[in-house]
Amino acid sequence: MQIHELPLFPLSTVLFPGGQLSLRIFEPRYLDLVKRCARSGEGFGICLILDGREAGEPAIPAALGTEAVIVDFAMTDDGLLGITVEGRRRFHVERTRVRNDGLLLGDVSWRPEPAPEALRDEHALLSVLLARILDKAGLEHDGVGKGALAEAAHVGWRLAEWLPLDPTERQQLLQLDDPHERLQWLLGRLPDFQPE
Incomplete structure (x- = not known):
């Protein structure tokens, strides 16, 4: 297992692969991090906060x-710096340490990502749901069961972003390696999102 050093940015939200997140940067440790990443093209890690807060002491x-x-x-x-980030690879934090400036560094191993797989018939409804959500948001797509809406991982990640889940549920979905297992979990939750 290869270990890589990755600066960590703990947040009260979850970023999924392929997803985007807007952040306002104001703490000196994160301003320095953003400058360094913008120059080098390297990324940093976003992790859900388990204990602590986004600002102040390392969470x-x-x-x-x-x-x-x-x-x-x-x-x-x-007047603050605003950035938009895109989620790429998932990682597992093996160890953490705090730099003198308060920046959290992690020794991480990259999680293997399965090859793209087609949506299974039992999850076709989720492609329809995602298409409706994207239509309401005014976002373009190829249509139900086509392009990205035919890929199991893409449909699962995007629904995990758009459905009204709490952060611990989103974290649970992030931790699932099997895209079909993620879709099955989401399918099981659909009745909870129906209006009374």
Whole structure:
């Protein structure tokens, strides 16, 4: 198992592979991190906070997170640096340590990602649901059961982002390696999202 050093950014949300997240950066440790990553093109890790807060003392992160790569940045209305990151590979944190400036560093191993697999017939309804969600959000797609909406991993990751799940449920889905298992879990939760 190969270990890599990765700066960690614990948050109260979960980033999924292929997903995007907007962040406002104001703490010096994270401003330095963003500058370094923007120059080098390298990513950093986003992990769900298990204990602590996003600002201030280093928080305790979940052991499994997602590599984030900066894809856009701008100044926010309140004068802070705003960045958009995209989720790439999942990783497991083997050890952590805190630098003098408060930045959390992790020794991580990359999680293997399965080859793309087609959506199974029993999960076809989830492609329909995702297409409706994307239509309401005004986002383009190839149509139900076509392109990315025919791929098990893509449908699972995007529904995990869009459905009203709590952060611990999202973390549970991030930790599942099998995309079909993730889809089955989501299928089981669908009745909870129906209006009374």
